[in-house]
Amino acid sequence: xxxxxxxxxxxxxxxxxxxxxxxxxxxxxxxxxxxxxxxxxxxxxxxxxxxxxxxxxxxxxxxxxxxxxxxxxxxxxxxxxxxxxxxxxxxxxxxxxxxxxxxxxxxxxxxxxxxxxxxxxxxxxxxxxxxxxxxxxxxxxxxxxxxxxxxxxxxxxxxxxxxxxxxxxxxxxxxxxxxxxxxxxxxxxxxxxxxxxxxxxxxxxxxxxxxxxxxxxxxxxxxxxxxxxxxxxxxxxxxxxxxxxxxxxxxxxxxxxxxx
Numbered sequence: 001x002x003x004x005x006x007x008x009x010x011x012x013x014x015x016x017x018x019x020x021x022x023x024x025x026x027x028x029x030x031x032x033x034x035x036x037x038x039x040x041x042x043x044x045x046x047x048x049x050x051x052x053x054x055x056x057x058x059x060x061x062x063x064x065x066x067x068x069x070x071x072x073x074x075x076x077x078x079x080x081x082x083x084x085x086x087x088x089x090x091x092x093x094x095x096x097x098x099x100x101x102x103x104x105x106x107x108x109x110x111x112x113x114x115x116x117x118x119x120x121x122x123x124x125x126x127x128x129x130x131x132x133x134x135x136x137x138x139x140x141x142x143x144x145x146x147x148x149x150x151x152x153x154x155x156x157x158x159x160x161x162x163x164x165x166x167x168x169x170x171x172x173x174x175x176x177x178x179x180x181x182x183x184x185x186x187x188x189x190x191x192x193x194x195x196x197x198x199x200x201x202x203x204x205x206x207x208x209x210x211x212x213x214x215x216x217x218x219x220x221x222x223x224x225x226x227x228x229x230x231x232x233x234x235x236x237x238x239x240x241x242x243x244x245x246x247x248x249x250x251x252x253x254x255x256x257x258x259x260x
Contacts, residue, residue: 001038003029007045011250016049016068048248054084057112057177064181067250073176079156079169081111083179084251090155090173102127103148110158110167114175117166181247186218186227191252193228193241200238 003026010019023046030038052064056073065073074080080089086098088107097104109118109126124133124141145165149158156169169175180187192207193199201219205212219239222228228241 004041004045011048011067012253014067014071014074016071020049048250052181052247053251054181055179057179058174059114064247065178067248070178070251073178077171078174078176079111081108081175081177083108083177088152088155090169090171093155095151095155097151100147100151102144103151106144106148107152107167108177110165111175111177114167114169117161118164120164123164180252182252186222187252189215189218189222190227190241191249193239194243194249196240196243198231198238198240204239 003022007019007022007026010016010022023042026045027039027042030042049067051066053067054065054070056063056065074089075091077091082089083104086096086101086104088095088097097107105127106123109123120138120141121133123145124137125131127144128137128140130137145158152158154170156167156175159166159168167175182190188208189204192204201212201216204219205215208215219228219230222241223230228239231238231240
C-alpha cells in the first residue's frame with residue numbers, strides 16, 4: 001500500500017519513471033503477500049500509464065498523449081498552453097492563469113491560431129462569449145490583451161496585426177495546446193466523481209477551489225445530460241457518477257501537476 005501511494009504521488013507530479021519503479025515494488029510485495037485484491041489494484045494502477053491522459057493540439061492537428069508523453073512535452077522547451085492546469089509553461093517557467101479565466105481563454109485562442117494571428121471578433125467571442133460585440137467589448141479586449149501581454153512577457157510576446165493579435169513565443173519555440181482527454185468545462189468535476197464515492201456539493205467546491213454555486217450549476221447541467229446523479233435531499237444530498245473509461249483522470253484532478 002505504501003508503494004501504491006508513492007506511485008500515485010509520482011503520477012500526480014508527472015514523474016512516470018518513479019511511478020513505474022514504485023508500481024514494480026508494489027507488485028513484488030503483493031505477490032509475496034499472495035493477496036489477489038492487491039495484485040488487481042496494482043494492475044489497475046498500471047493502466048493509468050497506458051491510457052490517454054491529455055490531447056495535444058498543434059497547427060490544427062490533434063493527438064492523444066499518455067502521461068509519459070505529457071511529461072516529455074513539458075520538458076521539451078515548447079511553449080505549452082495547458083488547459084488541464086490552466087496556465088502557460090515553457091521549460092521551468094510556469095505562469096498560472098487558473099484564477100484569470102479571460103486571460104487564459106485569450107492565451108488558448110491565440111495559441112490555437114499560432115503561427116498565424118486571430119481576428120479580434122473571434123477573440124471577443126472566445127473570451128467574453130458574445131457574438132455581437134460592440135465598442136465596449138473591443139475596448140475591454142485591448143485592456144485584457146494588455147494584461148496578458150504583461151504577464152506573459154517572459155514566455156512570449158503578443159503583437160497587434162491588421163486583423164487582430166498574434167502570439168510569438170520567446171526563443172523560437174513551438175507552441176502547443178494541451179487539453180483534457182474529454183471536452184467540457186466540467187472535466188475536473190467528473191474526474192472527482194468518477195472515484196465511485198458519494199460527494200457533497202461543499203466537498204466538491206472545496207476540492208476544486210470553486211464556489212458552491214458554481215459547482216451546483218455544473219452539477220445541474222451534468223445531471224440534465226445524464227452524466228451524474230444525486231441521492232438524498234438538502235444537506236444530505238450527495239452526487240455520484242459512473243467511472244470514466246478509456247483514459248486516465250490524473251491531469252483532471254486538482255493539484256495533480258505541481259509546477260513550482
